[in-house]
Amino acid sequence: MDATQRILELAREVGFDLAGIAPLRPPRAADRFEAWLSQGRHAGMAWLERDRERILDPRRILPQGKSLLVVGLAHARAAVATADGGRIARYAAGRDYHNVVGRMLRRLARQLREAGLARSTRKVVDAGPLLERSHAAEAGLGFESKAANLLHPRFGPWFFLGELIVDVELEPTGAPAAGSCGTCTACLDACPTGAIVAPGEVDARTCISYQTIENRGTIPAELRPGLGEWAFGCDVCSEVCPWGRPAGDYAARFGTHAAIERQGLVEWVEAGESLWDQIAGSPLQRPQRAGLARNAAIVLGNRPSDAGRRALLHALSFDPSEIVREAAAWSLARAHGEDREARDAVERAAGREASEGARAEIRRWRDLCR
Secondary structure (H helix, E strand, O other), rough: OOOHHHHHHHHHHHHOOOEEEEEEEOOOOOHHHHHHHHOOOOOHHHHHHHOOHHHHOHHHHOOOOOOEEEEEOOOOOOOOOOOOOOEEEEHOOOOOHHHHHHHHHHHHHHHHHHHOOOOEEEEEEEOOOOOHHHHHOOOOEEOOOOOOOOEEEOOOOOOOEEEEEEOOOOOOEEEEOOOOOOOOOOHHHOOOOOOEEOOOOOHHHHHHHHHHOOOOOOOOOHHHHHOOOEEEEHHHHOOOOOOOOOOOOOHHHHHOHHHHHHOOOHHHHHHHHHHHHHOOOHHHHHHHHHHHHHHHHHHHOOOOOOOHHHHHHHHHHHOOOHHHHHHHHHHHHHHHHOOHHHHHHHHHHHHHOOHHHHHHHHHHHHHHOO
């Protein structure tokens, strides 16, 4: 058995569902990535601009690197929601995949060294400077879709990617995965905020996943109705994809975090600073405590309830973050603007905020109550 086949075999023994080899060279989608950056479609993800050179030439990550081992780990499960209806992207329901995939890659790298198959390696899990879907497609793990994700005939879009840069020359496994999007436009048609602006092009500025996960400030008011029930991430483009339906159920691999299984939007809004401890070890920590509470507050405005109204009133008066208070004011005006208690609370909040920006926004929502 040659080195390439042995490495792929070890990757599967470690537990990865997919494995392939791509040459360590600029990604095929480099020009598309540069155009995307130049159009500002990366929104506030400034690290993509900072890491531009390494993304465009991954040989800069590990100078002695010669090949790229790309792996995939399936995570498909049933749709995920809190008890009070807040939708959560399926990938984020359980343990943080960065930790799970990272541990598996470290174990694989150790086995490669022990077997004399590599001396130097560098692992990458999502946050590293790699255009990983482009490299994964070149390694044969799937094909890039019109929703800008990677599709596999068996796992659809429901799998994580990870990479090991290795210092040995390996035979690429570049046979393309069978399938294509063909004439299908389901993802473009279904995107709630129109963020898929063209086949394969997503504008993060209007993407629900970006806004609810990466954006640490206020979410633009014009996008908030489009969030619907999405309190963290968005699976719409994957859920409507014909390739995503027969993907199996791998929920047991990652479990379900207690903050989703036993809590809900109301608890997230009411928890205040203690929410951070309650979501420990979960991808839900990514937008930070205030970002997650902000998301929950907006969803409570999109799906009104009496319990939600009480939670929003509490947040408007007591939450330590102005982005949460502002979101609570918007939701009270949107969902409970005819309620006198809600109107009075927003009125008081408009004069109480310390920053002019927050005061101006809450005044806007106060005026909607009338």
